[in-house]
Amino acid sequence: MTKDVVGIVKRINSTWPRVRLSHLSLAFKLLVSDRSKFTSLLLGITFAVFLMVQMTSMFAGVLKRASATIINVGAPIWVMDPAVSTVGSAIPMPDYVVEYARSIEGVKFAVPMYSGGGMVKLPSGDYQAVTVLGLDDSSLYGAPRLTKGQIADVYAENGFIVVADSEYAKLNRPPVGAEFELDDHRAVIVGIAVVNSAGLFGVPTLYTTYSRARQYIPSTRYTASFILIEPKSTQDVPEIKARLQELGYLALTDQEFIERTSDYYKFKTGMGVNILLMTIISFIVGLSLSGQTFYSFIQENLDKFGALKAIGAKNHELVTIILFQSFVVSLMGLGLGVGYCTVVIGVARSVLPNYAAIITPFNLGLAFVMVVIIAALSGYFGVRRVLKIEPFDIFRG
Amino acid sequence: MSAAIDIQNVTRWFGEDHTGRPAVAHVSFEVRFGEMLYIVGPSGSGKTTLLSIISGILRPDEGRVVIAERNIWQLTPDELAELRLAHIGFVFQDFHLFPRLTTLENVAIPLILAGKTWPEALALSRPYLQVVGLNGKEELMPMKLSGGEQQRVAIARAMVLQPQILVLDEPTASLDGDTGRRIVQFIQTEFLNDQRAIVIVTHDARIEEFAHRILYMEDGQLTRIEKGKTI
Numbered sequence: 001m002t003k004d005v006v007g008i009v010k011r012i013n014s015t016w017p018r019v020r021l022s023h024l025s026l027a028f029k030l031l032v033s034d035r036s037k038f039t040s041l042l043l044g045i046t047f048a049v050f051l052m053v054q055m056t057s058m059f060a061g062v063l064k065r066a067s068a069t070i071i072n073v074g075a076p077i078w079v080m081d082p083a084v085s086t087v088g089s090a091i092p093m094p095d096y097v098v099e100y101a102r103s104i105e106g107v108k109f110a111v112p113m114y115s116g117g118g119m120v121k122l123p124s125g126d127y128q129a130v131t132v133l134g135l136d137d138s139s140l141y142g143a144p145r146l147t148k149g150q151i152a153d154v155y156a157e158n159g160f161i162v163v164a165d166s167e168y169a170k171l172n173r174p175p176v177g178a179e180f181e182l183d184d185h186r187a188v189i190v191g192i193a194v195v196n197s198a199g200l201f202g203v204p205t206l207y208t209t210y211s212r213a214r215q216y217i218p219s220t221r222y223t224a225s226f227i228l229i230e231p232k233s234t235q236d237v238p239e240i241k242a243r244l245q246e247l248g249y250l251a252l253t254d255q256e257f258i259e260r261t262s263d264y265y266k267f268k269t270g271m272g273v274n275i276l277l278m279t280i281i282s283f284i285v286g287l288s289l290s291g292q293t294f295y296s297f298i299q300e301n302l303d304k305f306g307a308l309k310a311i312g313a314k315n316h317e318l319v320t321i322i323l324f325q326s327f328v329v330s331l332m333g334l335g336l337g338v339g340y341c342t343v344v345i346g347v348a349r350s351v352l353p354n355y356a357a358i359i360t361p362f363n364l365g366l367a368f369v370m371v372v373i374i375a376a377l378s379g380y381f382g383v384r385r386v387l388k389i390e391p392f393d394i395f396r397g
Numbered sequence: 398m399s400a401a402i403d404i405q406n407v408t409r410w411f412g413e414d415h416t417g418r419p420a421v422a423h424v425s426f427e428v429r430f431g432e433m434l435y436i437v438g439p440s441g442s443g444k445t446t447l448l449s450i451i452s453g454i455l456r457p458d459e460g461r462v463v464i465a466e467r468n469i470w471q472l473t474p475d476e477l478a479e480l481r482l483a484h485i486g487f488v489f490q491d492f493h494l495f496p497r498l499t500t501l502e503n504v505a506i507p508l509i510l511a512g513k514t515w516p517e518a519l520a521l522s523r524p525y526l527q528v529v530g531l532n533g534k535e536e537l538m539p540m541k542l543s544g545g546e547q548q549r550v551a552i553a554r555a556m557v558l559q560p561q562i563l564v565l566d567e568p569t570a571s572l573d574g575d576t577g578r579r580i581v582q583f584i585q586t587e588f589l590n591d592q593r594a595i596v597i598v599t600h601d602a603r604i605e606e607f608a609h610r611i612l613y614m615e616d617g618q619l620t621r622i623e624k625g626k627t628i
Contacts, residue, residue: 020512021514022509022510022512022513022514022515022518023509023510025509025514025515026506026509026510029498029502029515030495030497030498033495033497033498034497301495303491303493304493304495306493307487307489307493308506308510309478310454310481310487310489311481311482311487311506311507311510311554312478312479312480312481312482312483312485312507312510312511313478313482313510314474314475314478314479315474315475315478316475317510390454390455391449391454392446392449392454392455394489394493
C-alpha cells in the first residue's frame with residue numbers, strides 16, 4: 001500500500017510540469033513593473049475585499065449583539081417556549097416549569113430569569129427605554145461582573161445594577177447611589193457592571209432580582225421568561241432536553257440558542273438577504289474591476305507573451321506566470337482590504353461606541369474564498385487569451 | 398557535416414479547405430553552418446511564413462524541417478519550445494522588448510526561461526550588452542533607447558543562450574541605411590562561425606552585400622537561389 005502511494009507520487013512528480021522560481025520571479029517583475037496597472041489592480045481588489053469584509057463584519061457584529069444576553073448570562077441550557085426565536089421575544093412560562101426542570105435527574109440546578117423592557121424617567125424629564133433582566137433571587141445566577149458596588153446590594157430596597165456599556169451614556173452615566181424612576185417605581189443604582197457584549201437595540205441594561213423585576217415591570221400571568229439550567233454533566237443534556245420537550249418546552253444549549261437567534265436575523269428579518277446581496281454586489285464589483293483590469297493588462301502585453309512563446313516559453317509556463325500574477329495581486333489586495341477594513345472599524349468604534357462590526361475568522365475565510373475565485377476567473381480569462389495567441393502573429397506583426 | 402536547417406518539400410496553406418494557392422509551396426533548401434542566408438521577395442511572397450515554419454513556430458501542412466538532427470514537426474509542443482529556446486535566437490521586426498523591464502532584464506529573459514535565477518541571468522547577460530555596444534545602458538528602459546539601440550538589445554537577447562541559429566525578421570525595416578548596415582555587419586562579425594547560421598528575412602537591398610546566399614521567393618514558391626557578394 002505504502003509502496004503504491006510512493007509510486008503514484010513519484011509518477012506525478014515526474015510528469016507534473018515543474019514550476020520554476022525564476023518563472024515566478026519573472027511573473028512578479030512583469031506584474032509590478034507596470035506600476036499604473038498594478039496599482040489599479042490592487043485598488044480594485046482592495047476595494048472589493050473592503051466592501052465584502054465590511055458587510056460581513058457588520059452582519060457578524062449584529063448577530064453577536066443579538067445574542068448579547070445569552071453570552072453575558074452564560075447559562076449552559078436555556079428553557080423557553082418553542083415559539084421563542086430570540087431573547088427579546090420571550091413568552092413567559094408558568095412557575096411549575098421551574099419545578100419540573102428541577103425534578104429532572106441530570107439537573108444540578110434550575111432558576112427562572114426575567115427579561116423585559118421598561119421606561120426610565122431621567123432627571124431631565126425625558127424617558128429612556130431600558131432592558132431589565134431579573135436574576136433568581138436566591139442565587140443571582142447570571143449576574144454580571146461589577147466594577148463598582150457589591151452584588152449583594154441588589155437585595156437592598158429598589159436596588160438595580162446598571163451595565164456600563166456603549167448605551168450607559170443614555171442614562172446620563174448614573175453613579176452608584178443615583179436615583180431614577182422606572183415605570184413609576186423608585187429605583188437606585190447599587191452597582192456598575194461590565195459585560196462581554198453590548199446589546200443590539202441601543203438600549204441600556206439594568207439587572208435586578210427576579211421578584212423585583214416582576215414587581216416593577218407590568219407583566220402577564222406567567223413571568224418566567226427563561227429557565228436557566230446547569231446540568232450535572234454534559235451527558236445529561238440530551239435527557240434534559242427530551243424531558244422538557246415532553247412537557248411542551250424547548251431546551252437549548254447556549255450555542256444552539258445563539259444559532260437560533262442568528263438564524264432568525266438571517267432568514268426572518270430580511271437582514272441576511274440584504275447583507276448577502278451587498279456581499280454579492282461587492283464580489284461582482286471586485287470581479288469586474290480586477291477582471292477587467294487584469295484582462296487589459298494581459299491584452300496590452302499580449303505581443304510580449306507571444307514573443308515569450310516564440311523564444312521558447314511553454315504553455316504551462318505562461319499559464320503559471322499569469323495565474324501567479326493574478327493570485328499575487330489578489331492576495332495582496334486581500335491583505336490590504338482586510339487591513340483597511342480593520343482600520344475603518346477601529347476608527348468607527350472610537351467615534352461611535354455602539355458601532356456593531358467584528359471581523360471573525362469566518363469573514364476572513366469568506367473574503368479569502370471570494371478573492372481566490374476573483375483571482376481564478378481573472379487568471380482564466382488572461383490564460384485563455386494568451387494560449388490563443390500564436391507566435392506566428394508576432395512575426396506577422 | 399549536417400546542415401543547420403534542412404527543409405524538405407515544405408507547404409503551408411491558409412484557410413479552412415486549402416482552396417486557392419498556398420502561402421508556401423513545396424519549398425526545399427538547406428541552411429549551412431557558417432552561412433548567412435537571406436530570404437527576399439515582395440510583400441505576400443511567403444517569406445515570413447517560411448521563416449516561421451523553419452524556426453518551429455508555424456506547423457507546415459506538408460514537408461519536414463530538421464534542426465539538430467530532429468524533425469522538429471514531429472516533436473511535442475513542449476519539446477519544440479525547448480528546442481526553440483536552446484537552438485534558435487529570434488530578433489523580431491518590432492523587437493518586442495518588455496517596456497517596463499530594463500535593458501539588462503530584457504536580455505536576461507531567455508536565461509530566466511531556461512531556469513536561471515535573476516542574479517545569475519543578469520550576470521550572464523551583462524557581457525552580451527557590452528558585445529552589442531550598450532555598455533552603461535543596462536538600467537535604462539527600452540523607451541529611452543533609439544531604434545538601433547533597441548535592435549541591439551533584441552540581438553543581445555537572441556544571442557544570450559548562444560543558439561545555433563539566429564533568425565531575424567526584417568532587421569533593418571525601422572532603421573536608416575547606415576545603422577541597418579552596421580547592425581547586420583555587427584551580427585555577422587559577432588555571431589557567425591562554423592557552428593552557427595543566420596537566416597534573415599528582408600526586402601532591403603542595401604544589406605545584400607553581407608549575404609552568403611540569397612533565396613528569392615514569389616507567390617509562395619522558391620524562384621531562385623543566388624550566391625551573395627560575400628562568397
